[in-house]
Amino acid sequence: MTETKKEWSDKLRPLIVTISILLAAAHLAQVNFYIFSSGQFLNININLSSVLLFALFYTKSDSKIGKIFCGIGLILALVTLAYIHIEDKNLSFDRSIYPAVSDIVIASTMLVIILILTIHFWGWLIPILTIVALFYAKYGFVFANDLLFHNGISWQRLISYTSIPYYRGALGGLTTISAYAIFVFMLYAGFLTSFGGLDFLISLARRVAGRSRAGPAQVAIAATALMGTVSGSSVANVASTGTFTIPMMRRHGFSPHFSGGVEAVGSTGGQIMPPIMGVTAFLIVAVTGIKYSEIITAGLVPALIYFGGLAMAVHLRAHKIGLAPSNETAPEGAPPFTNQFMSQLGFVLSVLVLVVLLVTQFSPGYSASIAIAILVMSEFIKAIVKPAASLAGSIKDFFAKTINGVVEGASTGAKVAVMVGVIGIFVEIFIVTGFAQKLSHLMLLWADGNLVVLVLLTGLSCILFGFGMPTSAAYTLVALLAAPALLQLGVPLLAAHFFVFYLACMSSITPPVAIASLIASNIAGASYMRTALASVRLGLSGFLLPFLFIAHPQIIGINATWIEHLLYAIGAFLSIASLYAAIEGFLITPLNWSERVGLIVVSAGLIYPGLVYSLAAFGLFLIIIMNHVFRSKRIKLAEEIPI
Numbered sequence: 001m002t003e004t005k006k007e008w009s010d011k012l013r014p015l016i017v018t019i020s021i022l023l024a025a026a027h028l029a030q031v032n033f034y035i036f037s038s039g040q041f042l043n044i045n046i047n048l049s050s051v052l053l054f055a056l057f058y059t060k061s062d063s064k065i066g067k068i069f070c071g072i073g074l075i076l077a078l079v080t081l082a083y084i085h086i087e088d089k090n091l092s093f094d095r096s097i098y099p100a101v102s103d104i105v106i107a108s109t110m111l112v113i114i115l116i117l118t119i120h121f122w123g124w125l126i127p128i129l130t131i132v133a134l135f136y137a138k139y140g141f142v143f144a145n146d147l148l149f150h151n152g153i154s155w156q157r158l159i160s161y162t163s164i165p166y167y168r169g170a171l172g173g174l175t176t177i178s179a180y181a182i183f184v185f186m187l188y189a190g191f192l193t194s195f196g197g198l199d200f201l202i203s204l205a206r207r208v209a210g211r212s213r214a215g216p217a218q219v220a221i222a223a224t225a226l227m228g229t230v231s232g233s234s235v236a237n238v239a240s241t242g243t244f245t246i247p248m249m250r251r252h253g254f255s256p257h258f259s260g261g262v263e264a265v266g267s268t269g270g271q272i273m274p275p276i277m278g279v280t281a282f283l284i285v286a287v288t289g290i291k292y293s294e295i296i297t298a299g300l301v302p303a304l305i306y307f308g309g310l311a312m313a314v315h316l317r318a319h320k321i322g323l324a325p326s327n328e329t330a331p332e333g334a335p336p337f338t339n340q341f342m343s344q345l346g347f348v349l350s351v352l353v354l355v356v357l358l359v360t361q362f363s364p365g366y367s368a369s370i371a372i373a374i375l376v377m378s379e380f381i382k383a384i385v386k387p388a389a390s391l392a393g394s395i396k397d398f399f400a401k402t403i404n405g406v407v408e409g410a411s412t413g414a415k416v417a418v419m420v421g422v423i424g425i426f427v428e429i430f431i432v433t434g435f436a437q438k439l440s441h442l443m444l445l446w447a448d449g450n451l452v453v454l455v456l457l458t459g460l461s462c463i464l465f466g467f468g469m470p471t472s473a474a475y476t477l478v479a480l481l482a483a484p485a486l487l488q489l490g491v492p493l494l495a496a497h498f499f500v501f502y503l504a505c506m507s508s509i510t511p512p513v514a515i516a517s518l519i520a521s522n523i524a525g526a527s528y529m530r531t532a533l534a535s536v537r538l539g540l541s542g543f544l545l546p547f548l549f550i551a552h553p554q555i556i557g558i559n560a561t562w563i564e565h566l567l568y569a570i571g572a573f574l575s576i577a578s579l580y581a582a583i584e585g586f587l588i589t590p591l592n593w594s595e596r597v598g599l600i601v602v603s604a605g606l607i608y609p610g611l612v613y614s615l616a617a618f619g620l621f622l623i624i625i626m627n628h629v630f631r632s633k634r635i636k637l638a639e640e641i642p643i
Contacts (some may be wrong), residue, residue, distance in 0.1 A: 012055055017403055020410035027183050027413075028372070029270040031365030039088045042171045046114065046421050047081035051415030053117045056411060073113060080110045084164060091165040092231035099165045107163045114170060117418045126473055130422050133429040134158065139466075147373055147442055161432060162425045169428040170421035173286050174476065178420040178577050181282040181364035183413035188354075188368045190409020194401045197347040201226040201242065213325050214318035216252045217259070218311055220245035221266045225307050228270020233279070234449040234471065234508050237267030238519045246524045246619060253323045261534030264509050264520040265310055270540065271471045271505045273303045275297075275358055278471040279416065280501060287479050288497055295358050296555040298494060301569045302502075302545050305555075309541035313584065320586040345377020366413045373502070376402060416472070423476050430480060440484040445549055451489050455499075455550055458482045460504035463510050474504035479498045485549075486623035495553040502546040509535035509542075537583065541576045544607070548572050551609040571614055574621060575606035587625075598624045 008264030025466075026044050029035050036044065051074055052276035060069035083106045086089070095103060115127045137158055140150035153161075162169040193197055205222035212218050222240045242263040249259035274296035281299070285292050285436035341348070350371040357367035383398035384391065430436045441565045447454035469477070478500040487498040510514040514532040536543075545555075554560035554568040583586050591599070598620060605617025 001058065012059055016055050016059075016411075017407060019048065019055060020407045021403075021540055023048050023052060023183075023410045023414065024187055024406050027187070027482065028369050031180055031184055031363065037092075037624075038176070039089055039092060039167055039171065039254070039544050042167070042175050043081060043084040043088070045175060045183060045417050046170055047077050047084065047110065049417040050077035050117055051081065052411060052414045053121065053418065057117070057643045058119055058294065063100055073116065076561065077110055077113055079112065080106055092167070096167045097190065099156065099160050104159050107114050107165075108165075110170065111162050114418045114421045117415075118333065118422045121415045122419050122470065122473075125469060126419065126426070128423055130426045130429075132160075133426050133556050135455065136435075137433050143473060147438050148435070152200070153432065158429075158524075161428050165211045169425040170427060172424050174283065174424040174427065176283045176416070177286040178417050181368070182279045182416055182420070184368040184372075184414035185276055185279060186367045186416060186553040187406070187409035188350075188372050190407070190412060191372055191375050191402075191405035192347065193408055194405035195375060197344060197375075198227065198240070199339075199348060201343045202244075209595075212318075212495050213313065213323055214311075214314045215325065216245065216248040217254060217262050217314035217318070219315065220249060220262050221311050224263070224266030225273055225303075226271050227267075228273035228276075228278070228303075234264075234267045234271050234505070235518045235519055237270045238263055238516050238523070239627065241267070242523045244519055246520065253321065254317070257521070257530035257534050258317065258538075259506055260476045260520035260524035260526050260531040261525070261538045262310070262314055263536045264514075264516040264531065265539040265542070266307070267520075268505055268508050268516050268535075268542065269303065270308050270311065271508075272299060272306060272502060272542075274299045275355060276351045276468070276486070277501075278505070280472050280475045283476055283500065284479075284497055285473055287476070287483075288493055290494055291361065292364055293361050296358065298498070298558075301565070302549075302556060305569060306545060306575050309539060309580060312577055313538050313540075313580045316581060316584045316586050320584060320590075329363075346375050346382065349378065350375040377558070391486055399475040419470065420501050423473050425562055427476060436480050438486070439481050440488070443482070443485040444488055447485075447489070449489070451491075451550075454489055455486060455547065458500065459503050459546065462500050463507050465504070465507075469504075469507070471505050471508070478504045491550055492553050494556060494560050495549045495558060498549045498556055499546040502542060502549075506539060506542045508537050511536070538600055540579055540583070544576055544603075545572065548575070548607060549608055571606050571618070574618070575603045578621060587628055589628075589635060591628065595624050 012164070021048065023044070026036070026041070029467065030041050034202070035621040053587070054070050054077060056073035056596055057108055058067055061067050083102075087103075099107075115130065119127050129434045130508045136148070137153045138155065141152040143149045160166045160168075163171045183547060188580065195604075196350060202223045205226055206219050220241065224237050227237050242260075246259045246263050249262060250256055254262070271280065274281065277284075277296070281292065284290065284295050322416055322596075338504055353365055353374055354371035357370060358364065379401070380398055383394040383400065386394065441455055443454060446457060462474075465474065465478045465481065483496045483500050486499065487493060491499075509532065511517075511529065514528075514535065517532040517535040518528055520535075521528045524531065524574050548555055552568050552572070554564050555572050557565050580593065582596045582603070585596055586592050602617045602621045602624065605613045608614075
């Protein structure tokens with residue numbers, strides 16, 4: 001998520017800082033005062049972001065040709081920005097149906113710009129899929145298959161769908177969410193990083209989870225869960241927390257591939273942790289129309305189950321291999337936690353205010369802007385009241401951190417903006433060609449009314465479509481192509497979208513791509529495939545929970561009282577815990593084969609819909625646990641009494 005200092009500390013730093021400040025100011029002003037029209041604001045979000053990214057791109061280029069290319073891109077992005085801003089009213093009212101030639105030229109230029117930037121900052125996969133979708137939209141008439149056939153769309157109309165004058169695609173609904181919510185949250189995360197908030201979260205994780213037998217692994221889990229509240233990327237989570245948690249786990253006695261797997265699974269789980277949920281929470285709002293407060297409320301319990309299951313898995317492994325309790329509570333030379341906490345009161349207050357505002361139904365962008373104001377103001381007060389050799393030095397340090405926070409947040413938000421813009425084009429194409437609707441209908445035909453078959457088909461498509469994509473991109477794609485089929489067979493709206501969201505997230509630890517596992521294996525110095533397989537094993541809760549959302553939607557609070565919500569959540573955790581114990585072959589002592597088989601049956605029974613199955617599975621769980629406890633006591637007693 002972060003930009004290295006080298007990227008913006010050279011001769012272009014003043015330009016990068018200026019553009020970052022303009023971007024931040026425009027977004028904060030819009031979410032509070034609505035000073036731009038919708039079209040103008042989305043134009044600023046995409047095209048001023050493009051200007052910033054070309055400046056950053058320029059600093060990375062070592063060749064003269066590369067720098068010339070970036071300079072041309074920067075100028076074209078500025079021209080596009082100015083044209084759309086000035087022509088906004090004419091585009092919206094006079095040329096909304098019949099675009100001028102200049103409109104098509106600018107729209108084409110914008111399309112090329114955001115494709116290039118997405119390739120550079122996010123890889124080839126999303127742009128290639130979008131380019132294929134564009135050619136499919138143009139030449140759909142050549143297909144004989146009913147699924148793929150359509151009459152074709154003219155190039156002029158097709159380019160108009162990508163941005164102007166229709167204000168669709170890159171300037172459509174997804175970019176609206178990105179501009180009004182995601183970008184402001186990225187600014188907040190940038191300030192948190194600059195002011196030491198994320199370091200505080202990591203320190204808190206060490207103190208909370210560091211003394212257990214699996215201490216370093218539990219620290220990794222707690223750190224990634226806390227990072228997930230503000231981070232928008234599983235890869236960023238691995239890169240930021242993994243550099244110290246993975247070596248720490250290895251020193252404690254965990255194998256390299258297991259250490260990498262823990263970090264990859266924990267970082268992937270950060271994408272499902274409210275309130276941001278890998279910035280995908282805002283996309284779910286856009287796609288479903290469900291209130292943001294309902295989404296983060298529904299997402300809290302499954303996230304706790306996910307991390308609780310992962311914590312249990314590493315605890316069982318630590319006991320199984322005989323690791324001693326650790327003492328990873330704080331890094332050497334760290335200040336007392338009380339001092340750290342007091343120094344981060346502004347951060348704590350900003351998070352509390354953010355959560356309260358979100359739950360009380362203020363808009364996400366406005367809520368994040370208030371949290372930013374509280375954080376910055378508290379840091380300013382701290383700068384002028386703390387003992388220091390020079391008040392001027394303290395204030396200078398505050399402004400340096402503030403500028404760093406703005407640049408870091410704006411650059412991350414800009415990267416997300418162009419990527420979401422490209423996804424918006426992809427989504428728009430599949431809607432206007434009718435492909436999404438036809439694919440959903442085809443999946444229903446294959447399932448032939450059988451929900452179990454449909455759920456399995458949809459789950460497979462979620463994993464396949466999510467390979468190699470950021471969480472937000474993966475969710476948007478599978479929500480478009482897979483979720484409608486589930487709705488047709490009566491699956492509740494929120495349950496269907498949580499199903500595809502979770503499985504899209506889990507694609508980041510699923511071979512053969514498994515991008516989070518790849519990064520973790522590099523840090524751990526382990527085999528990629530062994531790390532990916534360990535990730536799949538440790539991440540079973542993430543694969544199992546989506547199916548529980550379908551079988552028991554009460555887990556996410558659908559049609560359930562708080563007591564029912566709690567009981568179903570307990571049942572879900574027991575199902576996951578049983579599966580972890582069965583696979584690990586260990587609970588208090590090693591499990592025998594009958595206990596392991598029994599726990600698998602328990603897990604399946606708790607998943608299967610129906611109260612009778614759940615009660616029977618719970619009864620079997622109690623019998624197995626009691627038998628295991630009594631047996632382990634007999635073994636311990638026999639070891640203590642000499643023969």
